[in-house]
Amino acid sequence: DIGTASRILRLFKAPDGSLNLILQGAFRVKLGAIREAGNVLMAAVKPHPEAEVSDSIAAEALMRNVVDQFRRLVQLTPYLSDELQTVATEIENPLQLAYLAAALIRMDKNTKQEILVLDKPEDKLRKVHSVLQRELEILELGSKIQSEAQTEISKSQREYFLREQL
Secondary structure, three states: OEEEEEEEEEEEEOOOOOEEEEEEEEEEEEEEEEEEEOOEEEEEEEEOOOOOOOOOHHHHHHHHHHHHHHHHHHHHOOOOOOHHHHHHHHOOOHHHHHHHHHHHOOOOHHHHHHHHHOOOHHHHHHHHHHHHHHHHHHHHHHHHHHHHHHHHHHHHHHHHHHHHHO
């Protein structure tokens, strides 16, 4: 079981009474023994370092592809800031790029866990690449559907206006 040791940056209570946390991941850990202390679960963890980043041409090509896909995603997604394109472009470490993209792409928690568990940064990037590809296909199809609907509405409005003029 692999997880992330994190720092709590902010803790706040939501209107429904639940607690929300903003966390910053520090490093990967491997889960050890779990014990219960009152109503709190305690776990022993030990650092589980990432594999070394290779300087291969394949890793560079993969990074460029992920950056290009990520930039397209930011352009198509209103909730992502345009500045993220610059941030992604300036990242030189494949691991950091994989984690940035994974944190911002819509995906289920099991897929995020799959990315975290992978040891090699290149494998993480490959997984992020495939998730980005799928998300881009969904966004582009949604954009096409919206555009077609808008065209149909405009056509109907024009026809109505011309009928009214007659």
